[in-house]
Structure formats: C-alpha cells, structure tokens
Amino acid sequence: MATANRMIQKGSTGADVKLLQGLLNQKVPLAKLPQGKKLVEDGIFGSKTDAATRTFQQMKGLKVDGIVGPKTWGALGVTYTGPGATPTPPAGKPKFEEKKPKDGFDGAVNPPWQMVPMSGQKTVILKNAANLTVVSRNPGIATVEDVPKCFVHGGRELIIKGRTKGTTWIDVKDGAITVASLEVAVKTKKTIQVSFHLVEDSAGHKTSRNTGSVDGWVRTMNDIFLPQANIQVTKKRAISVKVNKDLGTVVRFSSHLAGVPASEHEWDLVTAKGDAAADFNVFFVWEYEQDINPNHDDTDAGTLGKNCIFEDHAGTNVGDTLAHELGHTLGVNDFYGATEKPLLMYGITDQRGQKIPKAHANTMNP
Ligand SMILES: [Zn+2]
Numbered sequence: 001m002a003t004a005n006r007m008i009q010k011g012s013t014g015a016d017v018k019l020l021q022g023l024l025n026q027k028v029p030l031a032k033l034p035q036g037k038k039l040v041e042d043g044i045f046g047s048k049t050d051a052a053t054r055t056f057q058q059m060k061g062l063k064v065d066g067i068v069g070p071k072t073w074g075a076l077g078v079t080y081t082g083p084g085a086t087p088t089p090p091a092g093k094p095k096f097e098e099k100k101p102k103d104g105f106d107g108a109v110n111p112p113w114q115m116v117p118m119s120g121q122k123t124v125i126l127k128n129a130a131n132l133t134v135v136s137r138n139p140g141i142a143t144v145e146d147v148p149k150c151f152v153h154g155g156r157e158l159i160i161k162g163r164t165k166g167t168t169w170i171d172v173k174d175g176a177i178t179v180a181s182l183e184v185a186v187k188t189k190k191t192i193q194v195s196f197h198l199v200e201d202s203a204g205h206k207t208s209r210n211t212g213s214v215d216g217w218v219r220t221m222n223d224i225f226l227p228q229a230n231i232q233v234t235k236k237r238a239i240s241v242k243v244n245k246d247l248g249t250v251v252r253f254s255s256h257l258a259g260v261p262a263s264e265h266e267w268d269l270v271t272a273k274g275d276a277a278a279d280f281n282v283f284f285v286w287e288y289e290q291d292i293n294p295n296h297d298d299t300d301a302g303t304l305g306k307n308c309i310f311e312d313h314a315g316t317n318v319g320d321t322l323a324h325e326l327g328h329t330l331g332v333n334d335f336y337g338a339t340e341k342p343l344l345m346y347g348i349t350d351q352r353g354q355k356i357p358k359a360h361a362n363t364m365n366p
Pocket of ligand 1: 328347
C-alpha cells in the first residue's frame with residue numbers, strides 16, 4: 001500500500017501530488033473530472049487537481065476543503081504517516097505498577113491490588129493507557145484522579161484516595177470496555193500497643209539489650225506496617241522484669257515436652273510478667289529454644305498468641321525480626337519458598353524482606 005507523509009493542497013508539488021493525481025484519475029468518473037478529461041499527472045497541485053480533490057471528497061462524504069490530509073489519503077487507499085496521523089495503539093496492555101516499593105501494592109495477584117488508608121491516599125503508575133478513561137467503581141469507597149501531567153515523567157500516575165473502609169476497583173476503560181482493573185482495599189488504621197520487657201532471672205541470667213533501643217525498633221516496625229497494612233505500632237511500655245527462678249542458660253518453651261512439670265514451664269513463667277492490656281508483649285531473653293534440642297541454637301524468637309520471647313542472638317535487624325514476630329501475632333504463619341524471601345513473613349531471620357502482600361495485609365488488618 002502506498003504511503004504519504006504530509007498533507008497537500010493547491011500549490012503543493014512533488015511525488016505525492018503525482019500519486020494523488022493518478023488515484024483521482026482512477027477513482028473519480030471521467031465525466032466528473034474537470035472538462036471531462038483525465039488530470040495531467042505532473043506532480044503540480046493546480047486548480048484542476050483541486051477541483052478533482054473536492055469532487056472526490058464530496059463523493060466520499062468527507063469535508064470538502066481541497067486539503068488532502070489523513071482522511072482523504074485514507075479514502076484514496078493511502079496510509080498517512082505524517083503529522084496528525086491517528087496515534088498507533090499502545091505497544092502493550094494497560095498495566096498498573098507500584099510507585100514505590102513497600103507501599104501497599106501487590107502486583108503478583110490478578111487483578112493487582114493496592115492498600116489505601118482511609119482518609120489517606122496512594123499513588124500508582126498506570127502504563128500504556130495514555131488515552132484511556134480511568135474510573136472508580138465505587139467513589140464512596142475510593143476516588144481516582146490523575147497526577148497533573150507536569151509532575152509526571154514518562155507515563156501516567158494516579159492518586160487514589162480512601163473514603164470509607166471497603167473494597168472497590170479502579171477500572172481502565174477503552175470506550176465501554178474495561179481493559180484493566182486495580183483492586184483497592186481501603187483500610188482503617190489499626191493500632192497495636194506493644195509492651196517490651198527486658199528479662200532477668202534469679203541466677204543473674206539477663207538480656208544484653210536495653211530500653212534505649214526500643215524506639216528505633218518501633219520506628220522500623222512502623223516503616224513496614226503503616227504504608228502496607230495501615231497498622232500503627234506504639235510503645236506502651238519498655239521495662240525490666242525479673243523472674244524469680246533460675247531459668248538456666250537457655251529459656252525453653254517446654255510445656256509441650258513430656259515429663260516437664262508445670263512449675264518448670266519457662267514460657268509460662270516469663271510471659272506471666274507481661275502486660276495484660278498490651279496487644280503484643282515482647283520478652284527479651286539471653287537465649288531461647290522451643291524444640292527438644294535446646295543446645296542447638298536454631299530458634300531466634302517464638303510467638304504464641306500475643307506473647308513473643310526474643311533472644312539476644314535473633315539476627316542483626318532487630319526491628320525487622322520484631323515486625324515479623326508481630327506478623328505472627330496478627331495471624332500470618334511463616335513462608336519458606338525461594339520466591340518468598342522478599343516477604344516480611346519469610347521464615348528465616350536476616351534473609352527476609354519487608355514486603356506485606358495482599359493476603360497478609362488482609363489477615364493482619366481485615
Ligand atoms: Zn516466623
């Protein structure tokens with residue numbers, strides 16, 4: 001198929017004018033051409049070519065202006081590639097992407113998912129959707145608007161605002177057809193009050209940690225939980241507690257072991273020192289094990305219900321590990337898959353990431 005890369009009109013000259021003249025000679029009946037004669041195919045756009053062009057435009061129901069642009073070229077069977085050509089369709093399908101990591105976006109689920117705090121907002125990237133319409137299915141739950149273009153470099157960004165708790169979808173529409181969706185969960189803020197306890201026993205065994213570090217760990221926990229699940233961690237108290245018994249070199253979760261009398265259930269003795277009004281009680285001890293082989297240091301911390309015993313050798317990223325243990329209290333178990341390392345709930349200390357995916361966020365803060 002022939003192509004043309006510009007608009008031409010009376011006064012134009014060139015090979016494309018010659019192409020036009022040849023096509024008009026084919027497509028306009030001889031009787032309708034000026035003076036009933038074929039145009040001279042000389043590449044000069046004069047009065048006769050202009051008259052024939054207008055006749056052709058009239059025949060095709062086009063605007064009769066003598067200007068051969070995208071529509072007239074198209075009606076002549078010529079592909080127009082010049083300025084003003086209809087934009088070519090986007091290279092890919094419309095696609096939502098996270099604006100920044102660990103901000104409550106889950107692209108691994110279908111449709112992708114974004115946590116939005118109630119009365120707050122999140123920004124997401126929308127690719128391959130330059131001319132498409134974006135709407136919220138339920139603006140009472142969440143609204144959507146474009147970030148003004150001048151602030152966006154190379155694409156489209158959307159601001160989603162949380163109005164009321166609930167789930168809705170942001171739909172990308174091409175006319176009446178929905179071509180992509182983003183699930184949005186608007187979550188109310190859940191506050192978790194944490195009490196921290198530095199444990200020592202009657203024989204002088206004690207944690208090497210101190211209360212001065214607690215605020216930093218709480219900050220780390222909030223950096224993880226607030227943007228991804230709208231969960232805020234607050235420090236309720238951070239104190240030293242003394243257990244009036246020699247717990248030995250290893251504090252053991254022993255109540256499940258045959259023959260261990262209740263008086264030696266060390267988990268119970270330690271957690272009895274907790275704060276009944278807290279949502280999460282952390283007990284820092286020197287060494288902790290929860291299996292039948294206490295001399296093998298394979299456990300860093302254990303969480304059951306709202307209590308967590310946390311040893312001094314529990315990795316280097318204490319805030320991350322505390323966040324992981326809080327995740328257990330909030331109802332999510334460990335994951336060990338090779339692809340699950342980016343998750344906060346990956347089971348191995350210091351190898352895990354901080355990501356909270358949709359399923360975990362929905363369990364932690366339904
Ligand atoms: Zn765990």
